[in-house]
Amino acid sequence: MKFWFFSFLWLFLLSACSEEQKLTPIDNKDNICRYSKWLRIAEFPTYTQIDILNPSTNELLQTIKIGDGGIIPGATLATFSSTHIGMLAELNSLEKVVAVQDIQYVYNEILRNSFNAGRITSFGNEGSPDAERIVKSGAKVIIHSAYAGPFPNEKKLNEIGITCISNFDWSETHPLGKAEWLLLFGYLTGKKDLAKEKFKAIETAYLATFKNSTKGNERIISGNVYGDFWDTPAGESYHAQLIADAGGSYVYAQTKGIGSLSLALEKVVKDAENATIWLNPGFSTKESLIRANPKAKFIKAFTTGKIYCYTHDANKFWEMNAVQPHLILEDYRRIFTQQDLENLYFYREVL
Amino acid sequence: MIEISHAIVGHQRPLIEIEDLVLEKGKVYAIIGRNGGGKSTLLNSLLGHVPLISGNMKIDGMDVHSLRRSILAKHVAFVASKFDGIEYLKVREYISLGKFGSSSILGQLPKEEAEHVEQLLEELSLLPLAGKFTDRISDGERQLAAVARALAQDTPVLLLDEPTAFLDYKNKKRMMEKLVEIAEQKNKCIVLSTHDLELAMDNSLIFLAVHRGRLEVIERLEKERFSYYFE
């Protein structure tokens, strides 16, 4: 008899607790994010709720609670993308990072030093990091890019109290939407006010540059040949948005899609006949460019135009581009007007 | 003809010692003996594949082991115990390969040589098969084709390694009789290794018995003596 009574009591309490855990999806009016498509944040008196949507289905993928029984702000973090590092650097919260994906590609000085001092785990090239190693690293929260679905062993990790957060900043099409993920990091590190402040500054700078830019003058071509095909951003992508906002007239601005286009080199040569600026060929010197792609010389911009790229310091770009879109925009504005070219932030002319 | 003097045949350790041996044209010799005794090594030595431990072997007065391959091929021809056939290679083409030395750079044979190939096809009753692929004919026919190919090389010496081993009874007989015929009519020196003792006896082959490290020449072999040579 006693047995049955206590079982029922226990079950009742359990269900009551889980009922408490169930959160309703964030309503539009409570969402403080203004540009991001996949991130929603709502502040409540005792906790903050973060909803993450799945870009492929547009449905709610994950709900995270920070505070009041959920994630404790200031938890130790494992980051699986360069952009995450950039954002944490902006918030001066790199000491929370205990694990990174591949130290070889990390630009940030502080993290590198920490790694050398043995305080950070690097997962190198592991396609599927071992759950044990993750636990050993001491990370309480894992932030990953979810290119291929859930994090390996996600369920197991959840059971031992490690939360996996899918960060879809790479799937945002608006540069400010991408930068807005800074807020997520703000809440995770307990520095939400700093994050909001920083984002406001980024937004302001971005919009100011946007206002300043003269529209539609320079014809821009972007990308390079990879094997038989030329890869270049499609018209509705994040890159295309940046170019347009900076006042450039992108050759493929009218195309559909948010990803990349694969085109025949011949077609690109023809389409780029009047392009005066070539962005992001993937090489930092003309010599290495032409060596890898001898027919690049037929692109008018190679001989009579200007070429700019960030690969002379690629890691810096990959880390900081998401959180500093205003700086990319400013670089582009200067490149397109060919003024103030001495102190470009990310880009350098390819000579 | 073949002249062997003071020869020791073997790989690292000596297998057969031969003092003096002359094998004449027009005759067929059968090397017999138990397995592992050195029959194959003897044949391989005659072919120049395996060097002698000492002594020399001469064919038509020339030392086998110091001749270039292209020259040696004009003096010795070899038939293996089994020819599995090559897909898409016709019988006529296969036999013509025996004359490869005299073919032009485009692979064409001079008229007389081509006629010789036709002659061989007729002699060995292979004409109806001439245009067939070598992997599509029977084992017996294939062996005959192999012999024809060796004959196309037009060499004074013909060596065969157990030519009747994989043939049925009828073809065994046919093969042996043919070889004797060829030796006599074309004045060739034919040496073969075999386990078909009765058949060899029936055709009056001269036996070269490999026994306990020595080679014995036996003109007439008695049936009762068979097992002796296989101990």
Add this chain to the structure above:
Amino acid sequence: MSVTKQIGWLIIGLLALFGAACLHVLSGETAVSLGVMKDAIFQYDPSVMDHVLFREFRLSRTLTAILAGSSLALSGMLMQTLFNNPLAGPYILGINSGASLFVGLLLMSGISIGGAQLGIVGAALVGAFVSCIFMIGLSGYLRNQISLLLAGMMFGSFTSAIVSILQQLSGAEALKAFTMWSMGTLQQVSFEELYIFAGTVSVGILLAFSMGKYLNVLVLGEKPARLLGVNIVRTRIIILIAVAILAGVTTAFCGPIAFVGMAVPNLTRLVFKTQQHHLLIGMNLIIGALFVLICDALILNWAPVLPIPLNAFTSLIGAPFVLLILMRRVR
């Protein structure tokens, strides 16, 4: 097959080749008018963009396809006869790996080989020849085919390992350049370079042709061939040199291209049912060229909807075909 019949087949083949070449040259995303084509060929004017596009992107690619297809098919045939193995291809002795190694060293290590002038093509050629010389040297020591095959595979593994290490240590740009090369493409050859390409391939073809009658005998196997009077060592060396020239120059200009060298010689033998190598050489050249032309024309036509890299396509067609051959053989 009589000489007249052989010549007949050759003529049919050449006509088919011409037809396929025309089809190929007109394939692509942007339409090319016949008028432009005529002018670009007969009254070429380097200042007219359409002429430049046609010559450098169409004509060049078509001729490259023909040269690559024919030389790979021929080198595959040579290897298959030399090793009496229908699964042999031009890359099994590591010629490709040697080329990869030198291109990898050029692009990804700090070492400058021959200075900036050498370029990818030069590096690949040097690599192919170094492998060839190494293999020839080994073939003097290794008496039989299987040993030589294994040695080639070991060499290939060894160089691949070094390339992997280089890839790990290299910067992003260099890695990208190397990966681009190793994906294989027909469109990197400029019109002027075609002369070198064609000239080198011709030398390889002549060499192969001169070995025709030896190849005929080699089908019997190395031992019987030796007994028929063939100098195996010398024959092997000359054939390997021909393979190195043919496969090496193609890999240098186009990167590695899969399966052409293995599948086409089998197809040719199946269709013509012969072991007469003079005919096989001619038909392999033609069918090899046809194979690559058709594959590439399809890729070009499907590109807007479904971009497929060349190697993927040749493997897609080649692999099942080789499987079919295997099944036929096992019977």
